[in-house]
Amino acid sequence: MTDRPHRPETIAAGALGFEDAASGAVIPPIHPSTTYIRDPDNGYDRGRVYARADNPTFDIPARTITELEKGADTLLFASGMAAATAVFQALDPGDHVIVPDVMYWAFRNWVHGPATRWGLRVEGVDSSDTDAVRAALRPGETRLVWLETPANPLWTVTDIAAVAELAHEAGAWLAVDSTVATPVLTRPLELGADIVMHSATKYLNGHSDVVAGTLTAARKDEFWSRIKAVQTQQGGILGSFEAWLLQRGLRTxxxxxxxxxxxxxxxxxxxxxxxxxxxxxxxxxxxxxxxxxxxxxxxxxxxxxxxxxxxxxxxxxxxxxxxxxxxxxxxxxxxxxxxxxxxxxxxxxxxxxxxxxxxxxxxxxxxxxxxxxxxxxxxxxxxxx
The missing domain is CATH 3.90.1150.10 (Aspartate Aminotransferase, domain 1)
Structure with a gap:
């Protein structure tokens, strides 16, 4: 690959400047293999063990999204729901979480249903009202604030920077569903969020032919390690062809x-x-x-x-x-x-x-x-x- 350019349009369109060393191809390949050869000493010096976590086809779309969001790391999931629920599954039973009253309906049903049966204390608020968020926060108990902005389908807007400050003062992480805004319009990590989520089925792919989700972290901390463990252990990952289609869509x-x-x-x-x-x-x-x-x-x-x-x-x-x-x-x-x-x-x-x-x-x-x-x-x- 050539040195990475700095402007986001070029990062996306050029697939990070990919060039195949052997053939000179400008289109990244698909790697369908599910497993990788061990070294003679039984190690994996090339860094690939098993495709659930190590598929090379994930590399370019994940790195592209990381660069566009100006984050530290990105995980690809089999759907937006798989990505979003992984964040909540990384919490502990009894943790208090705040979610918007207006949000994607399937995820709203999940957080007020299965998430509560697993022991999370879920509280819905009008997240566009910063005072309402402040009143709902419980310092030492609230572990996560989840936002969606603009929020589907009323397109209510939440002040990410203001809520980030409140969440962090209370000791909570802030995660933002930025599916509608995309990194073209909003970069929540730069506004103080800890995690940004996309239903990549939508704009990131952009061709209605892939179901996918992504999470990008501002930093590789203990909570991010928990989320990565959820992804690897539960196996909610993309297939090789879907990851390739996602990187193709990102180029436009x-x-x-x-x-x-x-x-x-x-x-x-x-x-x-x-x-x-x-x-x-x-x-x-x-x-x-x-x-x-x-x-x-x-x-x-x-x-x-x-x-x-x-x-x-x-x-x-x-x-x-x-x-x-x-x-x-x-x-x-x-x-x-x-x-x-x-x-x-x-x-x-x-x-x-x-x-x-x-x-x-x-x-x-x-x-x-x-x-x-x-x-x-x-x-x-x-x-x-």
Whole structure:
């Protein structure tokens, strides 16, 4: 490899400057082997023992993400849920943890379900309210504060630096789910977080063809060693091909996210004036509650995700999603295709999401086509009502 460049766009696009020494290839290879030859003395001088922890295909995507996040180490997992739950599984029974009221629904269900049955004391707060976080912290008892910002699907924004200071004063670690912001827009470790998590299924891969998760640590401390042990012992790792697809997706990360941010901003502004839209939830809008904080901790854009609340209520929102053509009715986000989803139907009766809300993941299509398609669907649903 050549010397590592310093600008993040070049780090991502160049796969850390990879060049194959034998062939001159610029594309990193896939290593499917599950095991490695021992040395004659029964040792492993080449550093590889077994693929659950030592797959060379992990090296470039893990190092790339570490460099982009300006961290000390990165672990790759089989999914975002595997990555997130590993952090909680590294805690001790009886530890007090704080989580947001608004967060990815599957993980919210897990932390208030299995995590509590394993003995963790889980407390939900409005994490966008720094005073609420301060009031919930129990010095000497709170071991972890978990944030998601912007938070899916209301896109509430939390002040990472302010919460980091509070968490550390109380003796707690701070972990941030930065899936929506990506390292293109926000680097939580630079704002004081100890761990940053990504559902790499989304923007890091960006092509809707890999399920993956990542954790990056600010430092290799005792807690990080615990997390690594959880990953290795429980085996929630990527396969070789999935790791290779992840590093392929990382090479276009900056180009994709910047386009999606610009398109999402255009749509947010235009949808705000649509007669069938009651409200647009997007951190880039000046009237959005968390806009000021987002402006400080998100650089270069406000993300490719927004939500709209449809006039006419739940049925009008469902009917709108039924009449789109360019948008795809599907779960997930961060891919090249634009997705629309009625979240309350997915999340069920315990969801904090209003029934009139539609979540929008902006892809790489023309913003004009996306607006015209959604506009006709909104108008058609209004006439049906």
């Amino acid at each position: 990360l900056f180009a994709r996210v910047r386009w999606q941010c610009a398109a999402a901003m255009t749509l947010a502004e235009r949808l705000s004036a649509h007669p069938q839209v009651a409200e647009v939830l997007y951190p880039g809008l000046p009237g959005f509650r968390g806009h000021g904080i987002a402006s400080r901790q998100m650089t270069g854009g406000f993300g490719g995700m927004l939500s709209i609340r449809v006039k006419g209520g739940t049925q009008a929102a469902i009917d709108t999603a039924a009449h789109v053509g360019v948008w795809r009715r599907a779960t997930s986000l961060g891919g090249v295709e634009s997705l629309i989803e009625h979240r309350a139907s997915i999340e069920g009766p315990t969801s904090p999401v209003p029934g009139d809300l539609l979540r929008l993941s902006v892809g790489l299509e023309s913003p004009d086509d996306l607006f015209e398609d959604l506009g006709q669907a909104l108008n058609r649903a209004s006439r049906q009502g």
